[in-house]
Amino acid sequence: MSQIYNPAQPSENVDNTHHADYGTSYARIKPEGVDTIHGAILYLENITVSFDGFKALNNLNLDISVGELRCIIGPNGAGKTTMMDVITGKTRPTAGTAFFGQSIDLTKLTEYDIAHAGIGRKFQRPTVFEQHTVFENLELAMKMDKRVKTTLFFRMSSEQVDKIDACLRLIRLNGNERRLAGLLSHGQKQWLEIGMLLMQEPQLLLLDEPVAGMSDAETARTAELLNELRGKHSIMVVEHDMGFVAEIAQQGKVTVLHEGSVLAAGKMSEVQADERVIEVYLGR
């Protein structure tokens, strides 16, 4: 990387000088194995992704502070999914750098290694083990030594059971632990998948349209859930549902992508009032 970053001064390629200080209040979280000495968990710098000459990402700059809940919005085709694909190693950038903490170069790692390094991703469609119970899904996802887990005599410790219980409450599925995951509603499956990601103790959580297809009640509960995670995890949420974004963004930063670059960034109220954002995305 070419420079030392100060997350209190977001490096996105928009004018943020009039915006609030977003960066420093998350410092109490100390991600294991990821060097976040400068306060950020993710740095994307000048990322370009070309598909046969078409730039899905065009000189994109964005960083996420440790413990931040960042919402990413933007019109269809803005490059949101491609950005997540770059972060998770599914797509290699044509140019630019992507760092997890100060020293982990994501462009050099496989998807598997990136997941292992602590970046968890939830795709739009839930992918739970439908033939297993809710409890078993969380157990299967739990971060532990796989050699121990596969032995015949494996028994969970009370600490591990407590961890699953806490997760069940968080994802609003306590009381449903013995149900087959395949019998859950769409919203419940989404929560279960978020729970499965949390059981892996990721350092950065990427959520792609978590409330797509949910009822209003489920959407409201998902907002509550994410607000409970605020400050405890570093989270990036891509979403089109503006009511939901407003609920979870609160006073945090919202980034607007357009044509592969950052068009605007700031508090929800600021981006909603931004003429350029209204023009390309929110409509007049």
Ligand SMILES: Nc1ncnc2c1ncn2[C@@H]1O[C@H](COP(=O)(O)OP(=O)(O)OP(=O)(O)O)[C@@H](O)[C@H]1O
């Ligand atoms: N593998 C690919 N080959 C060619 N073009 C692609 C490829 N993947 C994405 N694109 C194009 O790149 C642009 C960005 O797509 P992307 O899916 O990242 O946007 P998005 O912001 O996630 O959109 P949406 O909100 O609809 O999910 C689109 O024009 C898309 O057609």
